[in-house]
Amino acid sequence: MLVSTVIRDRIAYVKMQNGKHFNCLSEDMCHELIKAIKDSYSQECVGIVIQAEVNRHVWSAGHDxxxxxxxxxxxxxxxxxxxxxxREVQDTPIPVIACVDGTVWGGACDLCLSCDMIVSSKDSTFAITPAKIGIPYNASGLLxxxxxxxxxxxxxxFFLGTPIEAEDALNVGLINHVxxxxxxxxxxxxxxxxxxxxxxSILSVSAIKRQFRILSxxxxxxxxxxxERINAYRQRVYGGDDYKEGINAFLEKRPPKYKGKATDLD
Structure with missing residues (x-):
């Protein structure tokens, strides 16, 4: 099991427990998290807290x-x-809170932002890193x-891919409290x-969350x-050599050698 769930006093504490692999959001991890969230809602919890088993101060390393x-x-x-x-986190009709105590990378940063609220410790950091790997992020994620x-x-x-500290994240509205x-x-x-x-009133809160989602x-x-233009830009990236180089460099634990040019998208 990559995810554990404990329900206490109508709150579901959903914990990623694959610290050995830095809680990468593998297909199996994502499926287990989706199931845990759905089960928590079906058991009439009033809120869900997403936590993680932290290894070497990593809350989650993001996409596998x-x-x-x-x-x-x-x-x-x-x-x-x-x-x-x-989408499951965003559409679940009860509040989902990310409780972060460590570094958050890539897709895990998007997971946190998909939650309704984020609390973190002071030494937590957040980084969105597709440009480091050569991945063209999608329009829904950018928005x-x-x-x-x-x-x-x-x-x-997105352009720099460098971590921002919790205080900075608080100041720009990425997180709620530190x-x-x-x-x-x-x-x-x-x-x-x-x-x-x-x-x-969970009925009131649920109605308000649904409205937030529609209005956003x-x-x-x-x-x-x-x-169509957005899709054309993205296809040229993930169908090109830089994308493959970024993945191979990561797996081989070496700096990537990108050769693509901005004019390749013209």
Whole structure:
């Protein structure tokens, strides 16, 4: 089992417990998380907390690079397990809270942003790293970051791929609250988030969450022409040599040697 679930006082604590492999969001991990979230909702919990077994201060290393396709197919297609997980978190009709105590990388950063609220310890960091691997992120993911952080901070995180610290993440609205340490994090989670959540009307909260989801999508309609243009840009990336080089370099534990040019997209 890659995921454990404990329900206490109407809160489901869903924990990634594959610290040995830094809780990579493999297909199996994503499927287990989806099941845990669905089961928690079916058991009438009023909230879900996503936690992780931390190894070497890594909360989650994000997408499992070993599972990325190299046959010319889209690594972030609509039906890949990680994309299904993100939608499950966003669409689950009760609040989902990410409780982070460590570093968050790549797709795990998107997982956190898909949650309704994020609390973290002071020494946690967040990085979105597709450019380091040569992956063309998808439009839904980019819009997710833009809506949460604003376009300038989203550009910084995607273009550079460098981690931002918890205080910076707090200032730009990526996370809700920062605790001084692990012990204070647990206290903050319980007192500031879970206790009020248990007292409130879950019917009201659920209706409001559904409205947030609909309204957040209301401003993201794009023309068919622009949608096709986005797909053309992305296909040239994941169908090219830089994408394969990024994956192979990661697996071989060496710096990548990218040769692609921006004009290749013209």
């Amino acid at each position: 690079i070993r599972e990325l396709p190299q046959d010319g197919s889209d690594p972030l297609a609509f039906n890949v397990p990680m994309e299904e997980l993100l 997710h970051f833009i809506n949460q952080l604003g376009i300038n901070k989203a550009r910084e995180m 605790a001084e340490n692990s012990e204070e994090l647990e206290k903050l989670l319980e007192e500031h988030f879970l206790a009020p959540l248990r007292r409130n 999508r209301a401003s993201t309609v794009i023309s068919a022409e622009n949608f």
